[in-house]
Amino acid sequence: MNFLKLVGVEIRKLRRSFLLPLLAAPVILMWIPSVLNAQNSFDTGGIRISPEHNFFIQGFMGMVWLMIPATLVICTVLLHQTEVSGRGMVKMLSLPLSPAKLSLAKCTVLILLFALQMGMLVAAYYLSALIASQLQDYSFLLPLGEVLPITAEIFLSSLPMAALYWLLAVLVQTPVFSIGAGLASIVPSVLMINTRFWFLYPPSYPFYVIMVEYGRRAEGIYDTQFALFPWLPAAAAITALSLGLACLKFGYTERR
């Protein structure tokens, strides 16, 4: 079986899992207060930023710091739990396939689900910006050429975190600890971003990206350039290490 087919099988396993409503709910719900309070976008509190950028950044920020890591944690639980019922893991491992390939296929599905949510996020942004523009009689719409690169940056910067959470789900068999560690890791990301060692902490990457983009659009808020040097090597090392370990250790309790 080639890799694409494996990913297809993994996606088929997710039927009837209430997946779409749960991925879409936060994306839609988060824009409702933004649309209702769209007039607050004009009050920038002395920060020099245009109202449409304020609307966009404020909306995305709520999503980035809490909901993106939480989505990844929830999706790893989903991928893991589908195998728990009916001893699916043992059946999977008895197939003539390498466990590493299976692990990578599941991780790919995790990333695909996340990409799907990011797509929904952009769609919901345009919808809500359209409604807010109608309500406030001011165009809140930003060109697609500006929204898509930022979304892509957030997506790419979340990949190390996805790999890390996948490793956590593979290594830690008790759901309490894997979910608990994932959720607990979200909370300090706001503090980590202000320390010198933020690049060692993947859950803070997407938040860093959105802060830099904020800094570029509003003077004096934050850095305007990505500090690529210690970040990229650290992120690449963390991702490679996490994926490698996850491939090696996939289903290790069942293989014993």
Added chain:
Amino acid sequence: MILEWKKLARTGFVPGLLCAALLAAAFPAVNMAVRSDVYTALDGSPLAILLDANWQLMAMLNLFASVLGACILYHIEYAGGAMQKMDTLPLRPGTLFLRKFAVLAIVGAASILLETASLWGCCLYWFGGRPVPAALLLRTAGMFLPQLLPTQLLLLALSSLCRNLWVSLGIGVILIFMATILPLRGPVLSLLPFAAPFETGLASLSSGELLRSLCLLGAQLIVFAAAGLACQKIRRCM
């Protein structure tokens, strides 16, 4: 009740939630250790300074721990078809629900106690010159528990309805997310479940307002308990 504790023996429930509480308790201490000069320069009650600086994140950890606890308490029943076995026992599902809630509430109370102790320690260590009245501290801790309980009850009712662990987890996390982004202010809105645990000013209210807030929280508790018990009836029909 003892059985409920025994069932949790190998799930990592107690150590997991205890770790969350310890992390939350460590939070103000670490924050003070790193940025003590910023906070000690502020005027006002040391407790208020500490709560303003740290409680949002500590409350969020408490909420995450509650979501996780509620999910696990019913996940152990659904995994392996234990629920059907429980239903054949001469035991009301409602009783089971209330016992599970008692377990969750006890763990919640223990976490809050631990966190208050940590806040008190921070007050003594960094704000030695400005004593905090023990009565205020106790009142603050005493209010945090009723603020958390309705949310826990609601979460437990939710997870008793969802067969899949990840659905109840997802809904819980989405609700927390909503509470953080919706501007829930004012005497009634801020006491809604998921928003109430973030509230810090209740202990300094006048006794009349305090009583009113407690009544509101108590009413929520009764409503959600009734809803949770009703869920147990519905669940058996599904």
